[in-house]
Amino acid sequence: MHIVADENIPLLDEFFGEFGRLTRLPGRLIDQTALGDADVLLVRSVTRVSAGMLAGTPVRFVGTCTIGTDHLDLPGLAAAGIEVASAPGCNARGVVEYVLSCLLTFAEQSATPWQDRTVGIIGVGEVGGRLAAVLQALGVKTLLCDPPQASQGREGLVELDELIAHSDVISCHVPLTCEGPHPTWHLLDARRLESLRPGTWLINSSRGPVIDNQALSAVLGQRPDLLVALDVWETEPLVDPALAARCRLATPHIAGYSLDGKLRGTAQIYQALCRFLDRPASLALEQLAPRSGAGQWQLEPGTPPDWALTRALRLVYDVRDDDARLRAMLNRVQDEQESREGFDRLRKEYPLRRECNLLRVVTAASEPQLARRLLAAGFDLGG
Numbered sequence: 387m388h389i390v391a392d393e394n395i396p397l398l399d400e401f402f403g404e405f406g407r408l409t410r411l412p413g414r415l416i417d418q419t420a421l422g423d424a425d426v427l428l429v430r431s432v433t434r435v436s437a438g439m440l441a442g443t444p445v446r447f448v449g450t451c452t453i454g455t456d457h458l459d460l461p462g463l464a465a466a467g468i469e470v471a472s473a474p475g476c477n478a479r480g481v482v483e484y485v486l487s488c489l490l491t492f493a494e495q496s497a498t499p500w501q502d503r504t505v506g507i508i509g510v511g512e513v514g515g516r517l518a519a520v521l522q523a524l525g526v527k528t529l530l531c532d533p534p535q536a537s538q539g540r541e542g543l544v545e546l547d548e549l550i551a552h553s554d555v556i557s558c559h560v561p562l563t564c565e566g567p568h569p570t571w572h573l574l575d576a577r578r579l580e581s582l583r584p585g586t587w588l589i590n591s592s593r594g595p596v597i598d599n600q601a602l603s604a605v606l607g608q609r610p611d612l613l614v615a616l617d618v619w620e621t622e623p624l625v626d627p628a629l630a631a632r633c634r635l636a637t638p639h640i641a642g643y644s645l646d647g648k649l650r651g652t653a654q655i656y657q658a659l660c661r662f663l664d665r666p667a668s669l670a671l672e673q674l675a676p677r678s679g680a681g682q683w684q685l686e687p688g689t690p691p692d693w694a695l696t697r698a699l700r701l702v703y704d705v706r707d708d709d710a711r712l713r714a715m716l717n718r719v720q721d722e723q724e725s726r727e728g729f730d731r732l733r734k735e736y737p738l739r740r741e742c743n744l745l746r747v748v749t750a751a752s753e754p755q756l757a758r759r760l761l762a763a764g765f766d767l768g769g
């Protein structure tokens with residue numbers, strides 16, 4: 387068997403070596419010619435895969451080690467009889483940590499406590515659902531919008547315009563879709579962006595085109611009161627430098643880039659391939675992954691209780707580091723091609739980031755009450 391895979395997928399040899407020959411390629415360079423006689427294609431989010439691309443190749447299985455699937459032509463691949471697997475939820479915890487870190491940063495920048503703000507969450511699936519759970523456990527008021535779930539009878543959800551009208555913070559966690567009853571392409575368009583409440587904090591770690599970037603740049607030019615964090619960009623890997631300059635936080639699509647999240651993605655696709663080939667999945671992530679990050683964080687002795695959670699979050703992940711790296715790259719590059727390459731390099735050479743064990747950090751700091759609330763949220767805070 388011949389497997390062609392994005393070189394940025396970790397543990398490729400360990401999980402897929404037993405299946406046959408492995409060819410690693412930069413994800414953006416995988417095309418029909420590169421596939422050659424491949425039977426299996428393993429990608430992350432930067433490789434667009436359609437039935438046309440696979441026509442004439444032996445590929446019968448496509449696995450994406452990511453949550454998002456907008457880079458795959460799912461109906462076309464299904465019609466061509468090609469099996470497709472993705473990795474739901476694999477890096478959701480990392481994205482939640484990203485959003486929490488944005489909240490802390492905006493709170494510091496605006497000298498406003500984030501716990502007092504109403505957080506509107508658009509898309510309440512793996513990421514949005516976990517974010518809502520942890521915020522609610524911390525006593526933060528949330529407004530949730532998810533029309534697909536509403537149409538299936540889920541209660542307690544609001545319409546998007548109502549969410550916008552009543553939220554101090556808005557965080558987007560929808561898939562990118564252009565068709566169907568609830569498309570998300572330009573979900574936040576000029577009209578909705580103009581209607582944001584004064585001082586709104588807006589965070590997008592879903593997909594770039596969920597927000598009309600041109601409209602956002604124009605609105606930010608008129609509305610310095612809005613604090614915006616963008617992890618994803620409409621023209622990725624190209625970042626509009628003027629828009630980045632108007633955002634308070636700008637990062638290169640790394641919200642879910644914990645090592646743990648990436649490894650989970652690989653393991654989920656390994657299991658899916660084993661199912662497809664009807665063979666036992668003999669390898670488990672626990673055997674192959676480096677030891678968990680648990681225990682590496684310690685709060686300073688005497689950290690005041692009301693500061694413990696903030697310190698714990700900052701220790702685990704600090705979005706300001708990723709923001710600084712992207713801005714340094716944007717300042718350095720001479721042209722758009724260098725900018726594209728710089729964006730991809732920041733992701734390829736991403737520093738080691740482990741998911742948090744907030745609960746352990748907080749418990750170690752003798753914060754039993756806080757720990758109990760976090761635990762009650764059902765938020766999986768790490769092993």
Ligand SMILES: NC(=O)C1=CN([C@@H]2O[C@H](COP(=O)(O)OP(=O)(O)OC[C@H]3O[C@@H](n4cnc5c(N)ncnc54)[C@H](O)[C@@H]3O)[C@@H](O)[C@H]2O)C=CC1
Binds near residue numbers: 639
């Ligand atoms: N920046 C990053 O590093 C990462 C980005 N993502 C992106 O985040 C997206 C969400 O991830 P998950 O929560 O795991 O996906 P999910 O599929 O579990 O949840 C998405 C939710 O959005 C809802 N939804 C769909 N259309 C909607 C609409 N028009 N308005 C409101 N809600 C709508 C769905 O009903 C679903 O409940 C992914 O599709 C991916 O594109 C995911 C992981 C990492």
Ligand SMILES: O=C(O)C(=O)[C@H](O)COP(=O)(O)O
Binds near residue numbers: 432639642
């Ligand atoms: O899982 C997703 O969906 C994501 O957005 C990934 O974190 C993106 O990772 P790459 O495909 O860009 O490595």
